[in-house]
């Protein structure tokens with residue numbers, strides 16, 4: 301299958317107050333259509349930077365990103381993003397937040413689609429409420445609904461469940477997977493949780509500590525759905541998990557020294 | 558009982574006010590503890606208000622003050638809001654003008670009145686200028702702060718979904734600035750009211766400030782109280798009204 305997203309030789313150097321930080325160094329990989337890619341790496345290794353470049357929010361210092369074979373200097377209408385810190389618009393109702401992206405897609409008619417997503421994500425009855433009236437878990441459901449509402453071909457998620465408690469996180473992970481099995485989008489999902497990365501991903505990218513580079517890429521072939529006990533407690537799952545643990549530990553120790 | 562609980566602050570506020578008026582009335586009208594030259598009884602003030610209404614003696618003054626107040630405030634809004642927003646978005650301009658704005662914002666602007674009298678003579682222009690200067694700075698300062706409170710994370714979120722610069726202004730910058738614009742207008746309004754009264758103390762032969770000075774000079778204490786009460790009521794109504802608008806337009810700010 302032809303790759304959908306290509307990252308070739310991407311480097312990013314930030315300058316702040318005369319100091320230079322190399323956030324990414326020569327990162328190259330490809331993502332296939334409908335692939336669920338999860339990315340793990342030590343804190344500050346450039347995961348968010350990578351996603352921003354992928355989304356077209358940030359032009360890399362060098363290297364190139366291609367989407368469907370074309371370079372793309374600004375956010376593509378096929379993309380949508382879910383943020384770690386939700387980023388709902390506080391002056392808009394839940395419904396207006398969910399429908400936010402539609403206006404840029406010339407699709408005014410999708411009112412039903414927003415309603416449908418609101419129902420599917422358990423937000424019914426809150427359409428006229430404002431984000432501050434919702435719990436963190438509900439706010440992130442709105443964030444997910446907002447992203448899905450534009451029917452993106454590529455969904456980018458930057459630690460979307462990190463700010464949530466364990467239970468809410470598990471519920472949203474399952475919902476996320478249900479939605480994904482329903483209409484397989486290409487997903488690029490950043491996380492701090494190894495379990496989450498294995499549960500969700502087809503392809504798992506492990507990054508090196510700063511400057512961010514790719515350490516390992518692993519295809520995950522465990523049968524889905526993976527939260528079933530027989531998968532989650534299978535030797536294959538546990539082995540994979542401890543393998544990734546070790547890889548990350550190396551990076552963290554490297555930095556400590 | 559439940560009704561009492563729900564409106565507790567209103568009920569308590571009104572009973573406090575009623576008690577205060579009762580004591581005042583008792584001390585002045587009934588017990589005559591205070592010389593009526595210094596303090597008029599509420600009943601006397603009320604009947605003075607009635608007779609002023611009937612003679613419509615106050616009308617031209619009310620009208621004059623209203624005109625000065627509204628023309629100057631409107632222009633302060635029209636000039637102050639865009640200027641404040643611009644300063645908030647253009648750091649270079651802000652840095653350039655910061656000393657002037659800080660100086661004018663902090664200083665007691667009534668001190669400039671004699672200067673305006675020299676420049677513009679005794680008349681509407683001087684009053685207008687003072688009221689404008691008093692109202693415009695709180696508006697500028699708040700709009701400037703408002704333009705700075707725009708959260709870059711939200712701008713980024715809008716951009717991901719395909720928003721261009723114009724969309725970002727309309728959908729993100731404007732709504733996040735609006736609450737502080739309204740706060741600026743509310744503060745400007747209070748300042749304008751002070752400006753009108755003070756300017757009329759010194760200038761002209763009309764307006765509520767003039768009525769106050771004249772009533773004082775002729776020892777018509779009840780009339781002073783009527784005008785003071787009117788000003789008080791106007792200030793409360795206007796600022797409550799703006800507060801209500803703020804709450805309507807920016808409910809997320811009042812969680």
Ligand SMILES: Nc1ncnc2c1ncn2[C@@H]1O[C@H](COP(=O)(O)OP(=O)(O)OP(=O)(O)O)[C@@H](O)[C@H]1O
Nearest residue numbers: 314315316321323342343344345346347348349350
């Ligand atoms: N706008 C910026 N200006 C300067 N330096 C930046 C900027 N954004 C990020 N950095 C730096 O680049 C490096 C990578 O940041 P990034 O946010 O991509 O890391 P991350 O992997 O997402 O971290 P985390 O897991 O903590 O979210 C960090 O050292 C950070 O300090």
Ligand SMILES: [Mg+2]
Nearest residue numbers: 347348349458
């Ligand atoms: Mg990050």
